[in-house]
Amino acid sequence: MAIATQTALDLDFPILEQEGLVYLDSAATSQKPRVVIDALGDFLAHHNANVHRGVYPLAVDADQRFNAARAQIAQFVGAEPAETIITKNATEAIxxxxxxxxxxxxxxxxxxxxxxxxxxSNIVPWQQLCAQTGAELRWLEVDHEGMVSLEQLDGFLADGRTKMVAVTHVSNVLGTINPVAEIVARARAAGAATLIDGSQAVPHMPVDVAAIGADFYVWTGHKAYGPTGIGILHGRREMLEAMPPFLTGGDMIKTVSFDDTTFNELPFKFEAGTPPIAETVALGTAVGFIAELGTERVRDHEQAITAYALDALCRIPELTIQGPSEAEQRGGLVSFTLDCAHPHDVAEILGRDQVCVRAGHHCTQPLMKKLGVGATTRASFAVHTSTEDIDALVAGLGRVIEIFGD
Ligand SMILES: Cc1ncc(COP(=O)(O)O)c(C=O)c1O
Structure with a gap:
């Protein structure tokens, strides 16, 4: 059952009209609804001009559309437009x-x-910072159910040396939903800053950046039904005001003389050069699409699909599921290994039937080491995922076991 049958809303994803396509790789990138594709094309065809410089009507129109999209993106997650910085992706935001x-x-x-x-993306930048400064990286362990321990967090925070706690909202492998508001509160009480990586959370559940209260919250447009080339950093104003610019050049300045430069106000201080204008407009449409469906309904649907998938997959004796056993503790994805076949073989054989899943380390090599596996297969869900899609996955896994099993 797709969400459309629960909500009576029209889910129009042109790519899913391809006969037999079962797309279970939305955690890698989401497919795009027609409204988003149309918004991108419409901007380029009818409204395209650079922003922040032209005074002719077409440029003023482009400015207004760009500003309105930023406001819509900010409002979608309870943030302020001035505290909503447009980047290239989540990685650049971090x-x-x-x-x-x-x-x-x-x-x-x-x-x-x-x-x-x-x-x-939320390891290497901090590892590099530690290597350059002599700071220490401390790792919060995940247990066999994929959960972190708040007691261990408190233990780490106790010596007052922590400057930053950077945590994913939803794990892209385990699916675990971390208690981010609680983590932020404990970190702040200990004087540490916080960054939450919301890349796997924002399109899948209600997210209220103000309620979470982190100093920085990042996410990425292409996983949220938007185009590639756009990511979002929400920062607390007092933090952003106190920080120096990241990249420098056009647009992020107020004045430039032969000797000196003064910087623009927020959010432009952190947006050097021409921003992804059409992509911002299209991401505005994408969040409007999710808002129209209703973030609670999206979450309910994906939780139901996840529960259905967990139930079906745990009936396969050769299969081990990673992460929490309860769908309510997970975002919309399930990673697993099969005793008899390597994840790449699993994905390749599923692909023969147009069942699209991801195999590999999912950009989480330290976690793979911790789990004691080289790779996993991951099926990940979206508003268009149906129980029939999960049935196709399970049928495909049956064929994998026929080929590779004893
Ligand atoms: C949890 C998480 N963080 C960050 C990223 C990086 O996103 P991007 O490649 O769009 O910067 C991903 C992408 O897979 C992700 O799953």
């Missing part, structure tokens, strides 16, 4: 914080806390 905030706030003897389940 690097912005690492370079700009990190250069002023982290030094030898300080500590940065990550979980063992972070995506490389």
């Amino acid at each position: 690097n912005l914080v690492r370079y700009s905030w990190g250069s002023q706030n982290v030094g030898a003897g300080d500590a940065i806390i990550l979980t063992e389940a972070e995506h490389h």
Whole structure:
């Protein structure tokens, strides 16, 4: 059952009209609804001009559409437009914080806390910062159910050396939904800054950035039914005001003389060069699409699909599921291994039947090591995922077992 049958809303994804296509790789990138494709094309065909410079009507129109889209994106997650910075992707947003905030706030003897389940995008920037400054990385362990321990967090925070706690909202492998508001509150009480990686959360559940209260919250447009080339950093105003620019050049300045430069106000101070204009407009349409469906309904649907998938997959004796056993503790994805076949073989054989899943380390090599596996197969869900899609996955796994099993 797709969400459309629950909500009576029309889910029009042109790519899913391809005969037999079963797309279970939305955690890698989401497919795009027709309204988003149309918004991108419509902007380029009828409204295209650069922003922040032209005074002719077409440029004023482009400016207005760009500003309205930023406001819509911010409002969607309960953030302020001035505190909503447009980047290239989530990875660049994290690097912005690492370079700009990190250069002023982290030094030898300080500590940065990550979980063992972070995506490389939320590991490597901090690892590099520690290597350059002499700060220490501390890893919050994930247990056999994919959960982190708040007691271990408190233990790490107790010596007052922690400058940053950077945690994923939803793990892209385990699916675990972390208690991010609680983590933020504990970190703040200990004087540490916080960054939440919401890349796997924003399109799948209600997210209220203000209620979570993190200093920085990042996500990425292409996983949220938007185009590639756009990511979002929400930052608390006082943090962003105090930080130096990340990239420098056009657009991020107020004045430039032969000797000196003064910087633009927020959010432009962190947006050097021409921004992804059409992509921002299209992401505005994408969040409007999710808002129209209703974030609670999206979450209910994906939780129901996840429960259905967990139930079906745990009946396969050769299969081991990673992460929490309950769908309510998970986002809309399930990673697993099969005793008899390598994940790449699993994905390749499923692909022969047009069942699209991801196989590999999912940019989480430290987590793979912790789990004691080289790779997993991951099926991930979206608003268009139906129980029939899960049935196709299970049937395909049956064929994999026929080929590789004893
Ligand atoms: C949890 C998580 N964080 C960050 C990223 C990086 O996103 P992007 O490649 O769009 O920067 C991903 C992408 O897979 C992700 O799953």
